[in-house]
Amino acid sequence: MAVNRESGRLFPGTGSKIDTRIQAKGQLRKAQYRRHRFPRSYTVTDIALLARTDELHDYLSGPATKKIMERELEIYGHLEFRNISRISIAHLYNLRRSLLYRNITKRYTRTKPAVVKIGERARPDPGGSAGYIRVTLFTRET
Numbered sequence: 582m583a584v585n586r587e588s589g590r591l592f593p594g595t596g597s598k599i600d601t602r603i604q605a606k607g608q609l610r611k612a613q614y615r616r617h618r619f620p621r622s623y624t625v626t627d628i629a630l631l632a633r634t635d636e637l638h639d640y641l642s643g644p645a646t647k648k649i650m651e652r653e654l655e656i657y658g659h660l661e662f663r664n665i666s667r668i669s670i671a672h673l674y675n676l677r678r679s680l681l682y683r684n685i686t687k688r689y690t691r692t693k694p695a696v697v698k699i700g701e702r703a704r705p706d707p708g709g710s711a712g713y714i715r716v717t718l719f720t721r722e723t
Contacts, residue, residue: 622664623664623665623668623672623676624664625681626661627664627665628676628679628681628682628685629685630650630661630662630665631646631650631665631668631673631676631677631682632682632685632686633685634646634649634650634653635677635686636686640688643670643671643673643674644670646673647666647668647670647673650662650665650666650668651666653666654666
């Protein structure tokens with residue numbers, strides 16, 4: 582069956598995919614687009630465990646955090662670390678950038694001021710020690 586554009590009536594068609602849908606359901610609808618997504622390996626509780634571990638251990642590096650989570654499972658027997666302890670270090674950093682992780686941890690680091698002023702000119706200060714020489718190069722034309 583096919584649809585006549587002008588009248589909207591059904592008439593026998595060529596047996597295409599659209600025709601079989603109309604025959605099966607009696608109406609034609611636009612199919613919903615479904616994007617392919619890989620299943621999530623780490624749940625909300627896994628990300629929360631990572632955030633809690635980072636807060637307790639003061640935000641260590643990725644390899645150190647992974648080792649801590651492996652020890653939590655193997656040595657201390659905390660079964661909630663079963664899934665997150667198998668994470669790769671690269672993916673650990675990806676989870677740290679996720680919105681959920683950033684909402685759980687409120688980690689703010691302010692910009693530290695420069696200790697030494699860059700480009701400041703001052704005369705040398707020997708600090709009372711003898712033998713401190715200020716070297717200035719002069720070129721002599723002959």
